[in-house]
Amino acid sequence: MPSEKKLARRAVLDDAGLKRIVAGHPWIFRGNLRQIPQCSPGDLIAFSDMRGEIRGWGLWSEGDLSIRVLTFGKKEPDQMKLLRERLERALDWRKKWCAGEDAFRWVHGEADGLPGIVADLYGDLLSLQISIQGWHRHLDDVVRTFRKVRKLSAVVLKNETKHLDKEGISAETRILFGEMPDKPLKVKIGSLLAYVDIEHGQKTGAYLDVRRVPQAIEPIFHGARVLDCFSYQGHFGLHALAAGAMEVVAIEQSKDAIDIAKKNLSINGLPQKMTWLHGNAFDLMRELDGRRERFDVVVMDPPPFSPGKKNLDSAKRGYKELALRGFKRLPDKGYLVFLACSRAFSRDMLLETLCEAALDEGVRCRIAQEIRQPQDHPVLAGVPETDYLKGFALEVIR
Numbered sequence: 001m002p003s004e005k006k007l008a009r010r011a012v013l014d015d016a017g018l019k020r021i022v023a024g025h026p027w028i029f030r031g032n033l034r035q036i037p038q039c040s041p042g043d044l045i046a047f048s049d050m051r052g053e054i055r056g057w058g059l060w061s062e063g064d065l066s067i068r069v070l071t072f073g074k075k076e077p078d079q080m081k082l083l084r085e086r087l088e089r090a091l092d093w094r095k096k097w098c099a100g101e102d103a104f105r106w107v108h109g110e111a112d113g114l115p116g117i118v119a120d121l122y123g124d125l126l127s128l129q130i131s132i133q134g135w136h137r138h139l140d141d142v143v144r145t146f147r148k149v150r151k152l153s154a155v156v157l158k159n160e161t162k163h164l165d166k167e168g169i170s171a172e173t174r175i176l177f178g179e180m181p182d183k184p185l186k187v188k189i190g191s192l193l194a195y196v197d198i199e200h201g202q203k204t205g206a207y208l209d210v211r212r213v214p215q216a217i218e219p220i221f222h223g224a225r226v227l228d229c230f231s232y233q234g235h236f237g238l239h240a241l242a243a244g245a246m247e248v249v250a251i252e253q254s255k256d257a258i259d260i261a262k263k264n265l266s267i268n269g270l271p272q273k274m275t276w277l278h279g280n281a282f283d284l285m286r287e288l289d290g291r292r293e294r295f296d297v298v299v300m301d302p303p304p305f306s307p308g309k310k311n312l313d314s315a316k317r318g319y320k321e322l323a324l325r326g327f328k329r330l331p332d333k334g335y336l337v338f339l340a341c342s343r344a345f346s347r348d349m350l351l352e353t354l355c356e357a358a359l360d361e362g363v364r365c366r367i368a369q370e371i372r373q374p375q376d377h378p379v380l381a382g383v384p385e386t387d388y389l390k391g392f393a394l395e396v397i398r
Contacts, residue, residue, distance in 0.1 A: 009037045009038055009039050009043070009045055009046070010035070010037055010045065010046045010047065010048055010054075011028070011033050011035060011036065011037045011045060011046070011047040011048070011060075011066070011067060012033065012034040012035035012047070012048055012049070012050060012052075013028065013032055013033065013034065013047055013048065013049055013050070013055070014032050014033070014034050014050070015050075016032050017029070017032030017033065017047075018049050018050075018055070020032065021047070021055050021056060021069070021072070023382060024072070024382055024383075025069075025382065025383055026058075026068060026069040026110045026115055026380075026383065027065055027067070027068065027069070027110075027115075027385070028047060028058065028065075028066055028067035028069065029064055029065055029066060030063075030064050030065075030066040031064070033066065034050060037060065039060050040060070041060060041061055041062050041133040041167065041168060042059060042060065042061075042132070042133030042134045042135075042136070042137045043059070043060045043134075044057060044058070044059060044060075044070070044076075044077075044079055044134070045057065045058065045059075045060050045067070046076070047067060053074075054073075054074045055072065055073075056069055056070075056071055056072040056073060057069070057070050057071050057076055057077055058070050058071075059115070059116070059132060059133075059134025059135075060134070061132055061133065061134070061166075061167060062166075063163075063166045063167070068110070068115035068116060068132060068134065069115070070082060070113070070115075079134075079138070080138070080141055080145060082113075083114065083142065083145050084145050084148065084149060086107075086112060086113045086114050087106075087107065087114075087145060087146060087149045088149055089112070089113075090106055090107050090108075090112040090114075091106060091149060091150060093112075093375070093376075093378070094106060094376050097374075097375035097376060098375070098376050101188070102122070102123055102187040102188040102189070103120070103121060103122045103123070103187045103188065103189050103196070103206065103208055103211070104120070104121055104208060104376045105118070105119070105120050105121075105208055105209075105376040105377055106119045106120065106121050106126070106150075106376075107119035108376065108377050108378055108386075109386070110380055110383060110385075110386055111377075111378040111379060111380040111383075111386045112378070114135075115132065116130060116131045116132030116134060116135050116136075117129070117130060117131075117135055117142075118131075118204065119146070120203075120204040120205065120206075120208055122185050122187050122196055122198065122205060122206075123153075123185065123187050124151065124152055124153040124154075125152070125153055125154045125155075125156065125178075125181070125185065125198065126146060126152050126154070126155045126156070127156050127158045127198055127204035127205050128142075128143075128146075128155060128156065128157055128158060128176070128204075129157075129158055129159055129161055129204060130142065130157065130159060130169070131159070131161055131163070131164060131167065131169070132167050132169075133167050133168060133169065136167070136169050139157075139176070143155050143176050143177055147177065152177065152178070153178050154175065154177060154178030154179060154180070154181070155175070155176040155177040155178065156173065156174070156175055156176065156180060156198050156199070157172065157173065157174050157175075157176050158173050158198065158203075158204050158205065159171055159172050159173065160172075160173060173198075173199055180198075180199060181198060181199070184196055184197045184198075184260065184263075185198065185205075186267065189206060189208070189211045189235065190211045190212060190214055190215060190235065190239055191214075191215060191239065191242065192238055192239060192242060192264070192268045193264070193267050193268055194206065194233065194235070194238075194264050195233070195260050195263050195264055195267070197256075197260065200256065201233075202232065202257075206233070207232060207235065208374075208376070208377075209341070209373050209374065209377050209389050210235065210236075210301060210339065210389070211235065211374070212374050213236070213337075213339070213371055213391070214235065214236055214239030214240065214243070215239070216369055216371070217335075217337060217368070217369050217393045218239075218243045219243075220296075220297055220335045220337075220368070220393065221239070221240040221243035221244060221245045221297060222243060222244040222245075223244060223245070223246055223296075224240070224245050224246060224295075224296035224297045225245070225246055225247045225248075225249075225294070225295045225296050225297075226240045226245050226247070226248045226249070226295060226296065226297045226298075226299065227248075227249050227250075227251070227288075227293075227295040227297070227298045227299065227326075227329060228240070228248055228249070228250040228251065228299045229251045229281045229285070229298070229299060229300050229301070229302070229322070229326075230251065230252065230281055230300065230301045230302050230303065231250035231251060231252045231257075231261065231276075231299075231301075232252060232254070232257045232261075232301075233257050233260045233261045233264060234250060234260075234261030234262075234264050234265065234274070236299045236301065236337075237250045237261070237274055237299075238261070238264055238265060238268065238270060238274070240297070240299075241265075241270045241271060241273060241274060242268065242270060245273070245297075246273070247273045247274075247275075248273060248274040248275070249274075249275050249276075249277065249295070250274060250275070250276050250277065251276075251277045251279070251281050251284050251285075252276060252277075252278065253278070253279060253280055253281070255278060258276045258278060261274075261276070262276075281302070281322070282321070282322070285322070285325040285326075285329075286325070288325075288329060289325060289328060289329075293329060294329060294330070294331055295329050295330065295334065296330075296331070296334050296335070297330075297334065297335045297336075297337065298326040298329050298330055298334070298335070298336050298337070299337045300322050300323070300326055300336070300337065300338045300339065301339045301391075302318070302319070302322060302339075302340070303341070304340075304341050304342040304343070305318045305319060305340075305342050305345070309344045311342075311344070312344060312345060312349070315342055315344075315345050316345075316349065316353050319338075319340060319345075319350065319353050319354075320353050320356060320357050322338075323336065323338055323353065323354050323357035323358075324357040324360055324361055326338065326357075327357060327358060327361040327363055327396060328361060330396045331396070331398065332396060332397065332398035333395065333396065333397075334395075334396045335368065335393055335394065335395055335396070336354075336365070336392075336393075336394045336396065337371075337391070337392075337393045337394075338350070338354060338391055338392055338394070339371060339389065339390070339391035340389075340390055340391060341388055341389050342388070343385055343388040346384075346390070347387075347390040350390055350391070350392070351392065354392060354394065358394075358396075362398075363396050363397060363398050364396075364397040365394040365395060365396060365397065366394065366395050366397065367392055367393070367394060368393045368394065368395050369392070369393035370390075370391070370392055370393075371389070371390065371391030371392065371393070372389060372390060372391075373387070373388065373389035377389065
């Protein structure tokens with residue numbers, strides 16, 4: 001029989017929590033626990049049903065999301081052995097789906113069986129986010145394990161994400177192995193070269209989840225005048241020029257991102273047909289309304305407006321305003337490309353919002369392309385929280 005000490009370190013699920021586990025969901029919330037384990041943040045603990053049968057093992061956190069599941073079943077896993085096996089499996093998946101790419105996501109958290117870890121490769125440099133104590137307290141071992149699976153020139157901890165304080169983890173960017181690049185890396189993202197500033201850039205350095213989207217919608221750029229809102233370092237606008245766009249007007253709030261976008265334009269030898277408007281996208285779109293400017297394609301790739309369900313109403317208002325202003329700038333046969341990366345805002349919610357905006361503008365639309373996250377950002381079936389990126393390329397019918 002297990003000792004009293006082991007029993008005290010075990011979490012006991014209520015019926016609702018057990019139902020989630022039976023369905024294979026990797027999250028257990030504190031509200032679904034009949035017994036709170038006596039343990040420290042980051043500990044590997046067992047969780048059982050109310051009869052005492054162990055149903056799996058996970059990493060403990062003190063917040064509402066209390067357990068991130070590592071394994072289902074009675075057998076206690078070796079955490080570092082499990083890490084290596086899942087890193088190898090994750091890399092095999094990317095070799096299949098990301099062959100020939102310089103930059104891609106190696107580990108996508110729960111979808112790769114490694115909750116709390118996001119790891120992106122830029123050439124041989126690994127940019128790493130560790131968002132829970134269950135891995136952060138073993139950081140040196142984590143880095144060694146990554147290096148055993150693939151040759152790396154450097155590993156950077158890029159921990160600037162939200163909610164780290166809830167885990168007792170400091171927000172920071174620092175080198176863990178090798179040397180921090182003293183200038184932006186030059187790597188191929190999509191079909192073009194791009195400078196990536198690992199230390200100061202967004203996310204792990206770049207937005208890798210949208211890198212393939214311009215190629216998927218390439219035909220709409222041919223000969224078009226394009227408005228690229230929330231352009232960041234110019235990914236959509238530059239690919240539009242490469243696809244034969246006549247002109248690109250890009251809106252971006254970060255001056256540093258605009259500076260890198262200009263360098264990206266130069267290193268790819270693209271025509272100097274890109275103009276940047278520096279400022280808030282909502283304000284600048286209103287100015288374009290006043291001038292009644294017209295574009296053949298409007299790209300909207302805003303930051304997440306709805307990190308949680310409590311923000312859904314405000315997110316819908318924000319998305320609808322942007323979509324409405326986008327539609328106003330488009331003629332008959334123009335295209336609105338609209339993406340949303342808010343996890344709580346579903347694909348159906350986005351499509352409904354876009355349709356409402358079209359109705360308000362008095363236009364109809366047809367879907368030319370539906371946009372989803374690429375295979376290196378996999379979706380775990382049955383876990384909607386892993387399905388976050390959605391979008392549409394819509395043709396306007398006036």
